[in-house]
Amino acid sequence: MHPIAEFFDGAAEIQAEIAQRDLDTTDHTAETARVIARHHPNRLTLTVSEVVVETATTKTFRVGNGDPLPPFLAGQYVNVFTDGTSRPFAISSSPARLDHYDLTVRRVRGGRISNQLIDALAAGDTITTTGPMGTFHHNPLFHGEDVVFLAGGSGVAPAMSMIRDIVDNDLERRFHLIYGSRDEQDVIFGSELDALAAELPNLTVDHVIAEPSATWSGRTGFLTAALIEELTGPLNGRMVYVCGPQALYPYALEQLTVLGHPRRRIRFEANGAPARPEAQPHWPADVDPAGEVTVTVKGRSFRTPRNRPLLDALEDQGVQPEAACRSGECSLCRVRVLRGQVHTAEEAKLRMSDAKFGYTHSCVAYPLTDTEVDF
């Protein structure tokens, strides 16, 4: 007790209350760890229980750890750590079934990790992931109960989870999936989607095939404004989700804008670092994207091409900053630029104070000159 406390009216009563209180014997360290691990673990160690071949280029890996997994919102992803790097994958399974997550992986031409997973990951193998992350999910506070999803290729994975959510949780939500694929063989979850659409009055699934075979009788071509409107009718401010290859995004935005759809009613899933950062208007005109520069981190220096994201360049050297979205959004890969000039891609969702103090998101930042970073 403070020496002056005794002069205060009421101090004796308060002092007495403290003296007679039961001691709190809770192990707060264990309790806090338990709650955090249940909802937001830093890392999950998951074992593959089953591998489903979806198409010639796509497999679904069912993973779990024997316990109920942390809850997630349909549309969220986990980042998978492997081989000194990591890749985010949407959970395609139902949020109502927490004994497993399904990760649906499609081969990316020339891609290192997607091919490795498809070629090598087998039942019984173990992977390390983040907990579920991301903001690409239905938010009942403002998305409404009548929504549209434009998917391309493996972009159907989060849509599948959203649809399974509607089925398993008996939601009233109306869901219209417009799913573009290159050819019929490329369609993922085709039979399940068609079966559910036949069964559920609130679910509509339209396939659009870019290079159809002679026997295809459905829609063909791209997801043009005219086609979207024909399939969905007037959008009337319905929330539109977009997930698919990078090229789909500007295209979808353009088509939806033609329809007069407001930007704030379109939600794009994070989509990796830009393939061609030099195509962005703020890439300096006379700087060769393939040219090499020297990057220094924690006393080590190495050469790397300008158009390789700093995060990847660091990982190449065995230096692994924390990461999750690898798309500029989550900020986990934030680094400080101590020296040199860096191109921070438009995808980076920097905080206002980052620019002022020289921070960037390394997954979408490119060294234009010799550069030193720290994290």
Place this chain on the structure above:
Amino acid sequence: MSDFDAIVIGAGNAGLTAAATLQRGGKRTLLVERHNVPGGCATSFRRGRFEFEVALHQLSGIGTEEQKRITLRGLFGKLGITDKLEFVEEHDLYRSVVPGVLDVTLPADWDGAVDALEAAFPGNRVRVQKFFDLVKQTTYWQMAAMRGTPAEQVDAVVFRQGLRPTQDVLDEHFDDQRIKLVLGSYWSYLGQPPSVLRFQDMAMLLFAYLEFKPWHLRGGSQAMSTAILDSFLEAGGQVRFNTAVTRILTRNGAVCGVRLDDGEEVSAGAVVSNASTPLTYGMLDPDVVPHSVRRDIGSRRIGISAFVLHMGLDATPAELGFNASTSFVFADMDDDRTFQAMRTLDPVRGICVSSYDIEPIGFAPTGASHVSLMTLQYADAWDKVAPEDYARTKFAYAETLIDLLEKMTPGVRDAIEEVDVATPLTMMRYLGHPGGAIYGFDQDATESWQFRNSEREPGVTGLYLAGSWAGYGGFQPTLEAGARVARRILRFTAA
């Protein structure tokens, strides 16, 4: 020789000012933070076109340039960051609303507030003046008493009034329930209703904001956290993000270092913990924690957390009908019932609404605005929700905050462009504190400075505690606490 002179666990407000003060005072300091950005509560994050302020509603203790000897300006000056911060002054204290009953906005100055209350509730001018006078006297003498002024030199007003419930003091001054509700509105920041909250705490808060004004920062509290970190790094300090301390190591009963979550051990003769008190002592060998400390902690209760809706709205504050940066909206006049509801998931009964673009902090694009809705809430109710029901429960509860907001500013729901929801479990995740507590232990009468002093008496040689768990919570107190604890280490080791 030790790896470092000092290690600071946690880069919250207090951890940051402690680390920067130590390093600038010549101590080789390592700062360790679990999260990937500095700030603890004092952070922000991005959604869509918006940046969202996590915790700062109104920064107290900035004051004017002339007041800088006794304000945070002085501390920021010592850390060399004054010119890196852009302060944004708010001109209103707050707007208090009980739908259908009252709607009063108090300007942030003593005379203006008297006028506004007289205009809203005629015939109360003299009473309000008397009340404010008591607020000033109590605060002034409380400061003197805390700082060790001998009792006989302290005006007895603080001895008579300091530990009284705020409600008693309000009842004594006013008859009209409405004016009491308006003047007591700040209880929603502290998390104890006026019937419990000691008058010395309410007086201090009113004094802090009326005398020194409420402020914010361009770039939000994250800009301040980043600037303090910058001051630390510039002075040669080392920081590790995404790293947790798991053990505090001792030799012969004295602190000698820490173990990190990757197993690495780092040595230092002083460890400052900005982590929660229960978890800090949990990181020590039980044998070195004195019985008196364990008893003290055991008699304290885990404090309140918060539920926050961060909103990006596609309209300006004026278009939406926000006219004050800070508003308190209560379902009715019953503060005790409103407080009881904070232990449950029943529809919210009181919210704090911050409109960050009345005096813009820069987080919303032109034509849009960033608003947050907050209610304090205990984590227990959330811990009982089954994980598979968590999201549904969270959104359903969030709806009740928007419902209450709509009573003050109808139409907001239709302007929503982005929303993110943080529950007490979210706070727990980002802070690592039991109960997701944002002010440390429960701030009831037993937590008054008269009875607790873990900042000064941590009980283990070489261990120091700084932050909301070891003293007052809130921005100004924790920023000051870190610097104070660091100065003590500097003095102690210089001697």
